[in-house]
Structure formats: C-alpha cells, structure tokens
Amino acid sequence: MKILKEFRDFLMKGNMIDIAIAIIIGGAFQRVIESLVKDVISPVIGLFIAQPDFSNLLIGPVKIGSFIITLISFLLTGLVIFLFVVKTSKKLEEFRGKRGLEIDPKESVETKEVEILRAILEELKKK
Structure with a gap:
C-alpha cells in the first residue's frame, strides 16, 4: 500500500500535472501545424510544381512528397x-x-524573529 501512496503523490505533484497539460496542448498544436502544412503550405508549393497535391510525388520508389510535408511540419x-x-x-x-528578482544565494534574508532567536542563543551560550 505504501507504493500506491507514493505513486499517487508522484502523480499529484504540480510538475506532473504541468507536463500532462503540456503534452495535451502539444498534441493539439501538432495537429494545427499538420493542417497548416497540408491545407495551406502544400497547395502553394503545389502551384509551383504544377501538382496541387504533391504528397504522392515519387522519385523512383521513394515517396518524396510525403517526406517533404513531414519535414516542413x-x-x-x-x-x-x-x-x-x-x-x-x-x-x-x-x-x-533587470527587475532585481533574482535571489543571490550568498545573501540571506533574516527576519526580525531570526535575529531575536540568534540573540537569545548567544545569551544562552554565555551562561
């Protein structure tokens, strides 16, 4: 049962959810790019070679047209x-x-409470 809990914790981490969302969006984005190439770019290229659908363009037994479409995508x-x-x-x-939002690891930001605790610790060391 411990392994199931660890697996659930792993899946519920923020990074894992972000990765899943990125994969889904990436898949949808890939379909958009494929449609752009197939439906917009390929016909324009086809005008120059006098063949509207050059996906079946062959050079010998090699389907070079399909490869070109995939390469453009x-x-x-x-x-x-x-x-x-x-x-x-x-x-x-x-x-x-530029905005100074980077934190220098050498600089430590101490709160008032930490300063008070350090002073108490020093007093206790003296006794």
Missing part, C-alpha cells in the same frame, strides 16, 4: 517552439534580472 513546429518557448523564457530571465 517538423521545421515549423521547431520554429514555433523556439520562438515561443526558448526566446520567451530568455526574455523572462532577462526581465527578472
């Missing part, structure tokens, strides 16, 4: 992730640094 997904996740997180880090 991959590149667009990578580009969007780079722009919206990587660049945004770097900007956020820069913003936090």
